[in-house]
Amino acid sequence: MGLSQFTTILGALLFLRQVAGVTQPTNPNIIIILIDDMGFNDVSFHGSNQILTPNIDAFAYNGVILNRYYVPNLCTPSRAALLTGKYPIHNGMQHFVQISDEPWGLPLGERLMPQFFRDKGYSTQLIGKWHLGFWRQDHTPIMRGFDHHFGYYNGYIDYYDHTHYMLDSNYTAGADFRRDLQRCHSDNGTYATEAFTKEARRIIEQHDLSRPLFMVLSHLAVHTGNENQPMQAPYDEVAKFEHISDPKRRTYAGMVSSLDKSVGQTMRALLDRGMLNNSIVLLYSDNGAPTLGIHSNSGSNHPFRG
Ligand SMILES: *[C@@H]1O[C@H](CO)[C@@H](O)[C@H](O)[C@H]1NC(C)=O
Numbered sequence: 202m203g204l205s206q207f208t209t210i211l212g213a214l215l216f217l218r219q220v221a222g223v224t225q226p227t228n229p230n231i232i233i234i235l236i237d238d239m240g241f242n243d244v245s246f247h248g249s250n251q252i253l254t255p256n257i258d259a260f261a262y263n264g265v266i267l268n269r270y271y272v273p274n275l276c277t278p279s280r281a282a283l284l285t286g287k288y289p290i291h292n293g294m295q296h297f298v299q300i301s302d303e304p305w306g307l308p309l310g311e312r313l314m315p316q317f318f319r320d321k322g323y324s325t326q327l328i329g330k331w332h333l334g335f336w337r338q339d340h341t342p343i344m345r346g347f348d349h350h351f352g353y354y355n356g357y358i359d360y361y362d363h364t365h366y367m368l369d370s371n372y373t374a375g376a377d378f379r380r381d382l383q384r385c386h387s388d389n390g391t392y393a394t395e396a397f398t399k400e401a402r403r404i405i406e407q408h409d410l411s412r413p414l415f416m417v418l419s420h421l422a423v424h425t426g427n428e429n430q431p432m433q434a435p436y437d438e439v440a441k442f443e444h445i446s447d448p449k450r451r452t453y454a455g456m457v458s459s460l461d462k463s464v465g466q467t468m469r470a471l472l473d474r475g476m477l478n479n480s481i482v483l484l485y486s487d488n489g490a491p492t493l494g495i496h497s498n499s500g501s502n503h504p505f506r507g
């Protein structure tokens with residue numbers, strides 16, 4: 202093939218891409234940034250002057266703040282409600298969270314949000330936590346509408362070694378980190394918030410612009426890690442909060458700050474790819490901060506109680 206023919210084909214491809222991706226915008230990209238267990242008062246746009254969250258604040262002030270957006274009080278029911286659009290009592294998900302060895306999950310008869318989006322031509326991506334059942338493979342995210350999953354199945358993992366350990370049930374710790382259906386060890390040692398953000402950026406950078414993107418970025422932060430070492434944040438993030446005297450809350454602030462940085466990086470990736478102006482981004486916490494019990498993280502729900 203001569204050079205000129207090659208150039209023409211390349212030109213035609215570029216032209217098609219322009220028609221598909223830019224001059225005729227696709228349906229909007231839908232990005233859900235799902236935070237885990239963050240207190241109402243732990244973002245500065247809600248008034249916290251202890252933990253500053255500049256990226257989340259910028260996002261809030263440039264968007265619509267939903268002050269009456271209600272969620273169930275636990276991970277599993279809240280996530281079931283998100284993906285089905287139903288009150289959890291209508292599909293048996295209302296009671297408690299999924300414990301590692303329990304043979305149940307979100308009923309397979311439910312059609313989930315990623316399935317609807319996939320039918321409309323969306324690329325459907327889940328990063329991070331699932332917690333809606335994995336006792337059989339057909340309950341796992343990529344069997345339920347997600348083209349791709351990078352993350353974990355249980356309620357929490359260690360922020361660095363990505364194992365899940367239920368101390369109160371005397372289980373042995375085990376790796377809980379997957380890329381699609383394969384166990385994944387490659388990011389071992391990377392702080393979970395950073396590993397998930399890196400994956401979100403990769404997905405955005407490599408996204409086929411002729412299709413819309415549906416991405417759920419479901420963070421471990423700011424849930425506690427495993428029960429033997431619940432509070433984990435990068436040293437340089439924690440170091441920003443010397444004014445907080447309680448060491449547990451100081452570490453929590455580091456977890457929030459790392460998450461805030463992730464929000465900025467994710468929005469930046471959408472902007473750099475020219476996708477932000479055609480994206481709907483929803484950011485919320487699956488429930489407030491637990492104030493009692495083994496997973497209390499010292500988050501503040503002020504002015505609410507408990
Ligand atoms: C875990 O092991 C300890 C020590 O053997 C025991 O006291 C406790 O009851 C066990 N907990 C459960 C949930 O089995």
Ligand SMILES: *[C@@H]1O[C@H](CO)[C@@H](O)[C@H](O)[C@H]1NC(C)=O
Nearest residue numbers: 362363364376377378386389
């Ligand atoms: C990460 O490495 C540690 C130490 O070797 C190991 O115990 C853990 O299972 C590994 N995690 C994963 C997800 O492979």
Ligand SMILES: *[C@@H]1O[C@H](CO)[C@@H](O)[C@H](O)[C@H]1NC(C)=O
Nearest residue numbers: 223224226474475476478479
């Ligand atoms: C969004 O921004 C990109 C890159 O700047 C531009 O090409 C595109 O036309 C814009 N789309 C809309 C819907 O404004």
